[in-house]
Amino acid sequence: MAVGSSLAISQxxxxxxxxxxxxxxxxxxxxxxxxxxxxxxCRVDPTAYIPLPPLQVSVCIWW
Known part of the structure; x- marks a missing residue:
């Protein structure tokens, strides 16, 4: 394991x-x-290159 990490290295x-x-x-x-x-x-967090799922937004239009 790398210094400063408790997670396993995958590659x-x-x-x-x-x-x-x-x-x-x-x-x-x-x-x-x-x-x-x-x-x-250097450290790169997954959020820098893995897109977040789209937000589920409910829209109500009142006429």
């Missing part, structure tokens, strides 16, 4: 130069980690 890949690790977690979170010490460099 991970190294950057092309090997200095970063891109890890996705079972909750949909993505983290970019420094490959030398596993310190988080």
């Amino acid at each position: 991970a890949d190294f950057s092309s130069d090997g200095t970063e690790i891109y890890a996705s977690f079972v909750d949909g979170t993505i983290k970019i980690l420094d490959a030398s010490n596993l310190e988080p460099l």
Whole structure:
């Protein structure tokens, strides 16, 4: 498991130069980690790329 996370990693890949690790977690979170010490460099919440379901809005028009 990555530093600072209690969730399991679902997939991970190294950057092309090997200095970063891109890890996705079972909750949909993505983290970019420094490959030398596993310190988080960036975190992307699932709400940034997974659209929310449309709101159910009831509309009443009175004439």
